[in-house]
Structures are given as C-alpha cells and as structure tokens.
Amino acid sequence: MAEVKICSCLLALVLGSTATVACAQQTYIPVLLNLSTLLDFNPVKGHVKTIDSVGTDDKGNEVYTLHLALSAEGCVQRLRRDGKSDNSHMNLVKEGRALKGTFNGQPVTFGLDDKCNLTSRDDSNGHLDYKTNAQGLLGETMLRTLKITDHFYDTDGNIKKVQYYSGDLVASLTSIRYPDSVNKPLDYTMVNESALDARFNFTAVSECQYDERQVPVICHINVNPANSGDALTHMTVATRASFY
Secondary structure: OOOEEOOOOHHHHHHOHHHHHHHHHOEEOHHHHHHHHHHOOOOOOOOEEEEEEEEEOOOOOEEEEEEEEEOOOOOEEEEEEEEOOOOEEEEEEEOOOEEEEEEOOEEEEEEEOOOOOEEEEEEOOEEEEEEEOOOOOEEEEEEOOEEEEEEEEOOOOOEEEEEEEEOOEEEEEEEEEOOOOOOOOOOEEEEEEEOOOHHHOEEEEEEEEEOOOOOEEEEEEEEEEOOOOOOOEEEEEEEEEEEO
16 A cells, blocks of 8 residues: 655654654655545545545535545545535446546546556546556646646645646646644645636635544634635634544
8 A cells, every 4th residue: 555654754853763663654645645635535644444534614514525535555445525515426436447426416437547547537627637646646637748737835735825827827826834744734824826816716724623632523614715805714624533
C-alpha cells in the first residue's frame, strides 16, 4: 500500500524507532486523498478501513453524506456520496482495476493503476486523465491535450495551491495556508481568486476537533464570499473512521 508522508521523518532519525512508528501513522493513502480532493470530503490519515461523514448547514439540514470503504491493501472498494443541497449522487464499486458506478444516474468509471491510484475518469462528459506525482498525489487533470487543473503541495504533502485553466490562461487560483499542518491537517484558510469574475472570489476557514488518531471528528467551515451582498456560509462536518 503506497502512502504519502505528512510528518517530518527527521524526528525519527533523531529519536529512533518510536518516532518512526509515529511518523508511519501520520500518512494519507494517496487514492483516498486524491478522491477527497476531487469529490470534496475530509480525508483521514492512517490504515483506514471505513470513513463516514455528514455535512450539515446552520439549520441542521444535511448538505452531504459520504461512506467510503477500503481493503487492507489500501484499495477503495466502495464509495457513496450523496449531495443533498445540489441533489448529486455518486455510487462506486471496485471492479478489477477500476471504480465503476453511477453519477446522477449516468455511468461513471475511474481508472486505477496497479497501486490502486487514480488514472482517469470517464462519464457522459467525456474522458479525463489524471497525472500523479512521485508520491502518488494528484497533479494535472487533462482533457485530451488541454490542462484543466494543476495541484501543488508543500513538503508535508498538503495541497497549497490549485490552478484552474481556460486554454493557456489561469482562470482561477486557490491558495491554502495551514497554521499547523502536522497536528491539525484540516485546519486551514483557503482563498479563491478568479481572473474572470470577482463574484467567484471567496475565503474559507476550517477549524476542527481531532481524536487521538487525528480523525477530524468535527469541523466547522465558514465561507465568506468577496461580494458583500452574498451571505456567509457555515457548514459542520462530522466524521467517523475505522481502521485495520
């Protein structure tokens, strides 16, 4: 199972085997992290077996629910994400080297490599190719020869910037800052800036409570649109995880 380190192993070199074990625990399975980036859910570090998440708005209404199950080898076996606010539904099951199922009632397939990481997506909108870096993290998304998005990471494997393209131009840029990416990996400030329409600019702040395994059991996310006429959006995300 390939995993991406998000803590410094320099400490392990100094303190010995105990620190090495701690460092090994603070990892993301690449396919899990990549799917969380594409499908917008909170990832969990470690040898994950299942993740269940529920997002709710200020009134307690469900925004989305997620169930994800992985094998002991780190391959995603099942994924179901239901977006209640936008009425979107994705249901995937692993079949061979692919995750197959439906998105909003239409067929969708995510291709997988021999390490169970993402390579492509096929649906009613066409074919996308995913390029990953040496650590297995999502890099470029390609529509034939056109680059759609590009993801950039810090030295701990956290996304620090995403660029969205329109032709050869960067149409939108999202930057992310972490106050403590090792101990609080889902506490961040995200700033989105559109080169095409300032109405799409926003700032999002996430603050979470973590259990002893760094599962983000409760996260409060506040989205502040740049347009003062738009209301501040708040969402609470509750996450449960089991491990092998």
